[in-house]
Amino acid sequence: MKLPSEKKIPQYHNHYLPRxxxxxxxxxxxxFLMILAEPPIVTSWAxxxxxxxxxxxxxxxxxxxIYCFLIAVLIWISWRKL
Amino acid sequence: xxxxxxxTSLIFAYLIFTLILGLIANRKLAIDMEDFLLYGRQAGFxxxxxxxxxxxxxxxxxxxxxxxxxxHGVGFWAAGTWTAMTGVTTYTLGSRIWALGKxxxxxxxxxxxxxxxxxxxxxxxxxxxxxxFTILYIQVQVLGLGYILSIASGGHIPFQLGTAILLAVAVxxxxxxxxxxxxWTDVLQGxxxxxxIWVGALLLTYKLFxxxxxxxxxxxxERPDLLTLPGPQGFFTPGMWFSMGVVLTFGVVIQPQMxxxxxTAASARTIKWLGxxxxxxxxxxxxxxxxxxxxxxxxxxxxxxxxxxFPVLLFRYTPPWLTGIVLAGAVSAAMxxxxxxxxxxxxxxxxxxxxRYIRPxxxxxxxxxxxxxxxxxxxxxxxxxxxYTFDFLVLLVALSGAGALQLMPAVCGVCFPTRFILTxxxxxxxxxxxLLVLYLTAIVYPHPLTLHGGVWALGANLIxxxxxxxxxxxxxPETIERIHGTLEEFVYGQGEKALN
Numbered sequence: 196m197k198l199p200s201e202k203k204i205p206q207y208h209n210h211y212l213p214r215x216x217x218x219x220x221x222x223x224x225x226x227f228l229m230i231l232a233e234p235p236i237v238t239s240w241a242x243x244x245x246x247x248x249x250x251x252x253x254x255x256x257x258x259x260x261i262y263c264f265l266i267a268v269l270i271w272i273s274w275r276k277l
Numbered sequence: 278x279x280x281x282x283x284x285t286s287l288i289f290a291y292l293i294f295t296l297i298l299g300l301i302a303n304r305k306l307a308i309d310m311e312d313f314l315l316y317g318r319q320a321g322f323x324x325x326x327x328x329x330x331x332x333x334x335x336x337x338x339x340x341x342x343x344x345x346x347x348x349h350g351v352g353f354w355a356a357g358t359w360t361a362m363t364g365v366t367t368y369t370l371g372s373r374i375w376a377l378g379k380x381x382x383x384x385x386x387x388x389x390x391x392x393x394x395x396x397x398x399x400x401x402x403x404x405x406x407x408x409x410f411t412i413l414y415i416q417v418q419v420l421g422l423g424y425i426l427s428i429a430s431g432g433h434i435p436f437q438l439g440t441a442i443l444l445a446v447a448v449x450x451x452x453x454x455x456x457x458x459x460x461w462t463d464v465l466q467g468x469x470x471x472x473x474i475w476v477g478a479l480l481l482t483y484k485l486f487x488x489x490x491x492x493x494x495x496x497x498x499e500r501p502d503l504l505t506l507p508g509p510q511g512f513f514t515p516g517m518w519f520s521m522g523v524v525l526t527f528g529v530v531i532q533p534q535m536x537x538x539x540x541t542a543a544s545a546r547t548i549k550w551l552g553x554x555x556x557x558x559x560x561x562x563x564x565x566x567x568x569x570x571x572x573x574x575x576x577x578x579x580x581x582x583x584x585x586x587f588p589v590l591l592f593r594y595t596p597p598w599l600t601g602i603v604l605a606g607a608v609s610a611a612m613x614x615x616x617x618x619x620x621x622x623x624x625x626x627x628x629x630x631x632x633r634y635i636r637p638x639x640x641x642x643x644x645x646x647x648x649x650x651x652x653x654x655x656x657x658x659x660x661x662x663x664x665y666t667f668d669f670l671v672l673l674v675a676l677s678g679a680g681a682l683q684l685m686p687a688v689c690g691v692c693f694p695t696r697f698i699l700t701x702x703x704x705x706x707x708x709x710x711x712l713l714v715l716y717l718t719a720i721v722y723p724h725p726l727t728l729h730g731g732v733w734a735l736g737a738n739l740i741x742x743x744x745x746x747x748x749x750x751x752x753x754p755e756t757i758e759r760i761h762g763t764l765e766e767f768v769y770g771q772g773e774k775a776l777n
Binding site for chain 2 (some may be wrong): 204208225252269
């Protein structure tokens with residue numbers, strides 16, 4: 196019988212990465228949307244007033260749409276019990 | 278009747294109602310630490326949802342966010358990124374913290390970290406970092422409360438008296454009803470502040486501009502600098518946009534008042550649905566804040582203290598009863614954060630210091646009374662801090678979220694198993710160097726290369742944690758198997774059955 200100190204350290208697969216196809220889909224979708232809401236896109240291409248989106252300036256409207264999609268992805272992830 | 282009488286009376290009516298809720302909570306209270314400190318680990322979705330969001334949004338989020346839009350323009354809509362990320366961290370990290378708490382009976386963040394890293398030094402460091410960086414956040418709420426009551430009363434209730442009254446109410450329902458009272462008042466506060474900010478913003482927008490769409494057009498015509506980045510004062514650089522997201526996502530979730538809430542959920546599904554849906558509340562709360570801030574910048578362009586724009590607009594342009602109701606919403610925002618931080622610090626000091634080192638074998642009722650005494654002591658400290666504002670305290674307030682953030686590598690080392698195991702020496706080294714770099718990059722040389730000091734500190738923390746862990750002794754294999762094995766089974770195996 197091995198003494199406690201002689202036991203090997205248990206090895207587990209990385210918990211930072213998904214292990215299912217749907218998990219990868221959720222992760223990639225979320226990251227893609229976050230990239231759209233971060234520099235350099237948000238501070239360059241999206242950084243303008245025109246054209247107006249549903250009556251609000253472009254930057255504000257663009258980000259609002261991105262945030263709606265982010266929430267939708269989160270709800271989908273929870274609904275699928277990922 | 279004088280407007281200040283109406284406004285102040287409504288605020289006091291709200292305070293009396295919170296005390297009544299505290300008394301009702303007391304009738305359901307079981308005199309043991311799990312019920313007094315953790316709601317018996319039975320918090321359902323609605324209660325936990327509203328307590329999480331109302332804890333997250335403080336007085337300065339209610340008032341300060343409008344001020345930020347006023348000063349820096351639409352760049353503060355970056356808040357959507359960190360609130361979405363808060364949902365992700367609640368879903369992933371929150372559910373794991375819940376699982377470990379249920380399986381091993383953890384009550385505080387330090388319980389979990391000390392168990393895995395097999396170190397009482399880790400326990401003490403985590404407890405001290407948690408309390409130190411959040412106790413000064415209490416001061417921020419106290420200042421906000423005193424200010425709100427002073428404004429609402431037109432100066433008839435001085436700042437010091439107003440502060441004392443509101444602190445007394447908050448600590449009273451906390452010590453009477455424990456976390457149950459905190460949660461029930463948070464339910465009221467979460468609903469009230471959301472409705473208050475929306476109603477106030479829409480009424481002001483329609484009265485002053487004819488509606489939100491007309492407001493946006495007028496801002497574009499008169500102040501287009503408010504509608505693009507980096508904003509009038511150049512604040513929202515690419516580096517600051519990104520780093521605020523990092524600090525305000527993880528720095529909030531790692532704070533003890535948030536982590537303790539994860540322990541209180543009735544199930545893992547509750548936490549996961551919270552993670553998915555909390556961003557709805559959080560993100561939409563910033564929409565009226567934008568209307569108030571941007572509209573205020575057009576209406577009163579020379580505000581000395583932009584954080585005051587919301588109450589000033591209310592007093593000038595809305596009836597006193599509405600001003601009272603909305604300012605009661607601001608009071609509720611501050612009190613919901615204040616009572617949560619008081620409770621968290623009370624829990625940490627009772628469990629991690631008193632029970633652990635001073636009187637380990639006392640009864641549950643004894644610890645409940647000790648907790649109540651500690652809460653009273655914290656309130657006295659908070660009151661004194663609000664009256665005597667020292668320079669270094671102001672600096673420490675600014676470090677609050679970024680400071681708690683330095684515990685993140687240690688927490689992730691427990692909650693996300695990988696083949697590489699962090700060690701107690703590694704995490705302690707990382708926390709130490711993280712706090713030092715935080716001091717240098719947030720105070721001495723603020724935000725180098727426009728990156729928030731918290732990000733520099735976290736980076737240095739993480740690098741040193743990994744390097745030192747590589748060359749130091751990991752926890753015993755039995756501990757790793759017990760804790761990481763539980764998470765492996767919980768996440769990828771039997772789910773909640775693995776926790777029995």
